[in-house]
Amino acid sequence: MTITITAFETSPDRGRGLARDMGVRWALEEVGQPYDVRLVTFETMKQPAHLAIQPFGQIPTYEESGLALFESGAIILHIAERHGGLLPQDGDARARAIAWMFAAVATIEPPIVERSMAMLFEKDESWFAARQAMLDQRLGRKLDALAARLGEGEWLDDAFSAGDLLVINVLRRLGPSGFLNGYPALTAYVARGEARPAFQRAFAAQLAVFVAASGG
Amino acid sequence: MTITITAFETSPDRGRGLARDMGVRWALEEVGQPYDVRLVTFETMKQPAHLAIQPFGQIPTYEESGLALFESGAIILHIAERHGGLLPQDGDARARAIAWMFAAVATIEPPIVERSMAMLFEKDESWFAARQAMLDQRLGRKLDALAARLGEGEWLDDAFSAGDLLVINVLRRLGPSGFLNGYPALTAYVARGEARPAFQRAFAAQLAVFVAASGG
Numbered sequence: 211m212t213i214t215i216t217a218f219e220t221s222p223d224r225g226r227g228l229a230r231d232m233g234v235r236w237a238l239e240e241v242g243q244p245y246d247v248r249l250v251t252f253e254t255m256k257q258p259a260h261l262a263i264q265p266f267g268q269i270p271t272y273e274e275s276g277l278a279l280f281e282s283g284a285i286i287l288h289i290a291e292r293h294g295g296l297l298p299q300d301g302d303a304r305a306r307a308i309a310w311m312f313a314a315v316a317t318i319e320p321p322i323v324e325r326s327m328a329m330l331f332e333k334d335e336s337w338f339a340a341r342q343a344m345l346d347q348r349l350g351r352k353l354d355a356l357a358a359r360l361g362e363g364e365w366l367d368d369a370f371s372a373g374d375l376l377v378i379n380v381l382r383r384l385g386p387s388g389f390l391n392g393y394p395a396l397t398a399y400v401a402r403g404e405a406r407p408a409f410q411r412a413f414a415a416q417l418a419v420f421v422a423a424s425g426g
Numbered sequence: 427m428t429i430t431i432t433a434f435e436t437s438p439d440r441g442r443g444l445a446r447d448m449g450v451r452w453a454l455e456e457v458g459q460p461y462d463v464r465l466v467t468f469e470t471m472k473q474p475a476h477l478a479i480q481p482f483g484q485i486p487t488y489e490e491s492g493l494a495l496f497e498s499g500a501i502i503l504h505i506a507e508r509h510g511g512l513l514p515q516d517g518d519a520r521a522r523a524i525a526w527m528f529a530a531v532a533t534i535e536p537p538i539v540e541r542s543m544a545m546l547f548e549k550d551e552s553w554f555a556a557r558q559a560m561l562d563q564r565l566g567r568k569l570d571a572l573a574a575r576l577g578e579g580e581w582l583d584d585a586f587s588a589g590d591l592l593v594i595n596v597l598r599r600l601g602p603s604g605f606l607n608g609y610p611a612l613t614a615y616v617a618r619g620e621a622r623p624a625f626q627r628a629f630a631a632q633l634a635v636f637v638a639a640s641g642g
Contacts, residue, residue, distance in 0.1 A: 261571075261574075265529075265571050265572065265574065265575040266529070266533055266568065266571045267571065268533075276518060277518040277521060277522075279521055279522065279525050280525055280529070281525045281528035281529050281532060281533065283528040283532055284521070284524050284525035284527070284528040284529075285525075287524060287528075288521050288524070302492060302493040305493060305495055305500070305504050306493075306495065308500050308503060308504070309495050309496055309497045309500035309501075311500070312497035312498075312499040312500040312503075312528075312531060313481075313482070313496070313497050313500075315528065315531065315532035316497060316499055316531035316532055316535070317482055317484075317497065319532070319536075320536040320539065320540075323536065324536075324540060331560075332557075335553065335556070336552070336553065337551065337552065337553030337556075337557070340551070340553075341548075341553070344547075352482065355477075355481050355482045355483065356481065358477075358481065359481040
């Protein structure tokens, strides 16, 4: 069975592993599944062939014999269900890990994306500074809650799970902003994720794509 | 096994079924599972007892013998995995339905929430009108893509699934704004969901809570 995912030919993050293929690569590395990558551009990802498997014209997608999936959370859950290592065996612990997967993309990520969208598209607007204070506060409340729950724990529940993978992957988007500096426990949590060999392999793979595309 | 969920004692939507307990109630009705409701206020949901099961101090939560879950997407997936009727039997179709569950909360809902947050908290700000045009455009792109995928279909894939339940539940948040009026196929899709007997029972149950609390 060949697994094929899609990723940016030239990622706007310049190879820092902040695009959404990163979590899928990381999950595949955690479970030891090799995969192929089909590169798309901002142009080809809006064309019918890509829209047929990703209705919103985004990356990543996941294909294996006859099945095409989109949404990185769903792809990672699919990988975790098919292969051992990313979800606990115990039913209750498994359900809690999946709750963290949803929390990552539905509760923690939106205020992070909203803040970075404002940085990208509203920096020159008259309202930027006033709104930014509000967005920082909104995001801060989520991170306060996450830090309180993590406490001094190594991972969110007992063992590392797909829940940690997605939460860490989402927190990494804050890296360049320095916003996480006010949260030493979360900074250390992200660093523990980044130190995993599977993360390192995934990071190197996405960086290699960017270096190749930029003629490096 | 007793299932207990949490909901607002006095929902800010005044019983229109737009709070996040609605999707969980709907899912429980679809699979025919009775449930108890523990009501919380904006005050009690920030206290330690509630934070222990919902780290972000929100509703809904889901409890059954020994297991406590949060995140409506995760709760609905848990219900769908335990009981028949919300996920296809076929593995590939099941994975696609789960992709729509994630798309609902991670891709479709964020621009809807962002727009309603602006309506609620920024209506008197100098930047409101200029930003609203941008938010409308951003949301419009998602709805265009969703409408294109739905086409003339009754549901997103073959049979009604937890994916449709979550997508419809999220689209309902746009109801009061009239934004969905520009999308007749999506309006009809939402109406098909709302016509389901399980939806009707769930809607009546949450409305009864609001009516009771407001002394009606």
